[in-house]
Amino acid sequence: MSLPLLPGRECGGCVECCRVIPLSLPELSKPTGELCAYCVDGAGCSVHEIRPQTCRVWFCLWRAVELSDDWRPDRSGVILRPDGVEDGRMTLFVLRRSDFLFGDDVFAAVTHWIAEGFAIGLSVPGPVGTLPVRSDVTDWLRPATQADDHDGFVRRLSAALDQLDAHDFEPDGIERRYAVTAE
Template identity: 70%
Template sequence: MSLPLLPDRDCGGCVECCRVIPLDLPELAKPTGQLCAYCVDGAGCSVHAIRPQTCRTWFCLWRVVELSDDWRPDRSGVIVRPDGIDRGEITLFVVRRTDFLASEAFFTTAALWLAEGMELALSVPGPVGTYPCRAVVTDWLRPAVEDGDWPGFIARVEASLDRLADHDWQPDGIVARYEVA
């Protein structure tokens, strides 16, 4: 899915999607959680001009919707995934826990999405080469949001992430292959 990007917003040094998103394309394959060999950590793609179409059209929602710079994945530790948005779902892929997850900005935005009727899911990465784990947490988070209970909301998010991290990880079966030319 390709969504219109916000003007004047680019990835900058953020390469989180280049690290955590698996690819299994004819010209490029990389396991989940492995930084793409074409990616320069903190700088971006070294084959940007000839990168595969998937890399040209997949963007996190930070590039698409009005979220503060605190939401940029390399700062927040959260990739807001675009897949599912057309079905009213937002997946927060928590690639690493940061102070942002306990922030008022995180609580306020999640509360707004829930108030708008969006389904909210949390996802966490497993070891390199395994599929991430995901769970819809809308009903679990809603009581804290409706009560305006920011600390309770954070506690529920933390409990959800702890439970997801205790998942039985499944291998993605992707063997790294780099043939972009």
């Protein structure tokens, strides 16, 4: 991601990316949905100074886009993925259904993004060791956003999540390997 990070916005105790993102690197390999063994839940990386380059450069969009602190993934249950944003795609990776997800902030943001021409993706994790699923929901959500119909938006978002949750999740094929060392 080439977007600059917002000054003063830190991950803090949020470690959701350390849990959900699959890694298959020579020095670090972990299945999708498994908290990295180097991560201290609620505190962060125990090998922060020597973490792999992939971990150094991946940030959710909450770190780069002016969004309220409520969007922080551990609070919201949503990771706003950076991949695709420069190509006009926004993906909401829904970790869990929450009041925030169905609240005014998400409705307003998605309404704005669709009006600005962004494609909206919705993604959900499967069981540990399986790949998440993703679907483009722009056209499905558009009628509710154009009509400023929050209730309709919630119904459509819920229905899309139900469809994704019913998906047959594929194994990610990643074997655990923890070998990060100081050079």
